[in-house]
Amino acid sequence: MAHVYASPRVLPLLVLGFASGLPLALTSGTLQAWATVDNVSLQNIGFLTLIGTAYTLKFFWAPLVDRYAPPLLGRRRGWIFLTQLLLAASIASMGLFSPGNNLGLMAALAVLVAFLSATQDIAFDAYSTDVLRKEERAAGAAIKVLGYRLAMIVSGGLALILADQWLGWGNMYFLMGGFMAICAVATTLAPEPEVVTRPPRTLALAVVEPLLEFFKRRGALTILLLIILYKLGDAFAGALSTTFLLRGAGFSVSEVGTINKVFGLAATIVGALAGGSIMARLGLYRSLMLFGLLQATSNFGYWVLAVTPPHLYSMALVVAVENLCGGLGTAAFVALLMALCKQEFSATQFALLSALSAVGRTYLAGPLTPPLVESMGWSGFFVVTVLIALPGLILLYLRKSEIDGLDGKP
Template sequence: MTATSNPLPEAEPQTIPASKLYTSRRVAPLLALGFASGLPLALTGGTLQAWATIEQVSLQEIGFLTLVGTAYTLKFLWAPLIDRYVPPFLGRRRGWMLVMQLLLALGIMAMGLMSPGQSLLPLALLAVAVAFCSATQDIAFDAYRSDVLRKEERGAGAALSVLGYRLAMLTSGGLALILADQWLGWGHTYILMGALMLVVALATLWAPEPELPAQTPRSLSRAVFEPFKEFFGRPEAITVLLLIVLYKLGDAFAGALSTTFLLRAAGYTATEVGTVNKLLGLTATIVGALTGGALMAKLGLYRSLMLFGLLQALSNLGFWVISVGPHSVWLMAAGVGLENLCGGMGTAAFVALLMGLCNREFSATQFALLSALSAVGRTYLAGPFTPPLVEFAGWPSFFLMTVAIALPGLLLLRWRRRDIERIDAAGV
């Protein structure tokens, strides 16, 4: 498939009411499953570090706790096992999800029986095990979502997953800190979070099997090597991989030091920034993802990626306005809200693209690899290069530059339009 191949007429997307789209038997369970996916992350990360800080654990030891989450970045290494082996119950994906959710519930509750001040090493090792189970659940969940959704449901499925994940982060992050400090104490809070994981695991029992179950790889060797061979055998493979890196790159640069900008350069207080970033920003992201998911069913994948990508790029101008405009909380809220709204729409389309790229036989491995690649721009480009760009150009010019940084991804998307339309039509 090349850019010079005969043009394909773009398939007309099915127009489905948003209410019906989000209540579909295939889509609705993804809210709870997304919640289950997001719940353990803070409990082995920021919340655990807060607990250790309260119990006067040394700063050096708390620093080592940041290594607990390494499993999330390495999960592609054992993803082929999830493709190859099938539990004897609940099917190829849900079986793995349920096993991991039960282990997570037990592991999180067991963490509540320990104390970082008295048994830091055993607690840290248990947290590593919890993070491993959580990353494995993510592998199975991402594959299940790719397998079960019809193409017109991918945007809505991505949006509900994002909503569930963000709500879980609020629950195991902010709410857990409040419960631990004001009501239950740290141990009982972790036990409560483990019990909550048991409750949301019921969604795995409710969720349906894919309409067309994919074949399981015949051997572990095939499960390891065939996902790469199959993907890179596609003529559009390299440009699609580049698109994955570039599509949200402007958004990543704009957000890399946004909190530092609002506090240090724009002069807002920590309370103002926290309230707007956490509450308004989260709400806007969720609204954007849900809106984007509904619009995708009408627009199709290519049009959604292009429209949401343009909005995503232009929304960075909100930070530029904050940098040159008067000091106003309302102005700051409008800029942050707009950027998060458009970013949420872009995320829904982007996750739908990743799902569409996965071959169902190898969806666990391919999605794990593609999602790891999608973090390259944020981790290895935006993170290191944002500070020198800001020092060189100043904040106003930097935010204008982020709009320009978003353009190569959109130009690449336009160039490979036929490939994206073919992916959408075929459901790869």
């Protein structure tokens, strides 16, 4: 299994996954930390999570990515390269302002970054779906998750340390923009898919055909509901996790950044690479169930932090377990989304499916977490996040036959 990670189709997904994951923390957790330090109110911090709306609505413009192609690098890589250049400039622009003094302008820039990032994701997800052979799907999903979560460590953990002790918040955002520009260079070196399908003949067909094909499948609606629910508990637990560690548990900005960087990074690497190997042995359904149970129960770690005095070793353990379990769950989830897509419509179908997965994080977890925390406290809230994860696992069990079919099982 290890040799598949060195495949010329799998290995580039590490850098492209990094580019995909870099903007999210910069418009969510890291921006949340900056707003917390600048004494922005908890309610306003909660509503900053609505910046992620672009990730939920991206299927609306995904047909444009399927139908049209930039003049360079092909239909998939051309869009990836273009959005990466625009992201580099937009992320750097966020460093010119601060949430304490220019909250509205910062939010607007963050919305632009989220829009460009969502567009990059449309093209990248379609590219990875098209370029991977079937036997490379598990490893490709794991490498994508590894790159994505490495970027989350850099832009969510390392960024806090750099902002707090070295560069300041503005210069740190300049640096992150530079990282994105470097990723654009790597995009030019990635291979084209072995089979290049023709784009839809018209924009109307690009909109209609992917939806018709998907909704003709047995159990289509319940599969869509499963995608919304599968990581919902994880989304609630993570919605204000940075604010919890800073304001609720009493850790410093540098402590949070250091633990996320060191222990989060180690757990991410182990989780992503192990996820690909485990999926190859267990199959898609059993991996989804096992990893879903693990990512749900890992939320109890935050409850422990909420009811015990702050100690770095306990935060390190919780962050490591959360990154490990979350990485395993995400790897299996990405493999599920790729398996559900037809290559002819991979941009639009993957965008629809992945956008649905963001519904819980954007429209439920973000707005509802602050009132839940204020009404029941941090400890009670984290217990509830475990219960929130259960409906998704129940629905997964009920859809076992459809998911086994994606693995080619009877």
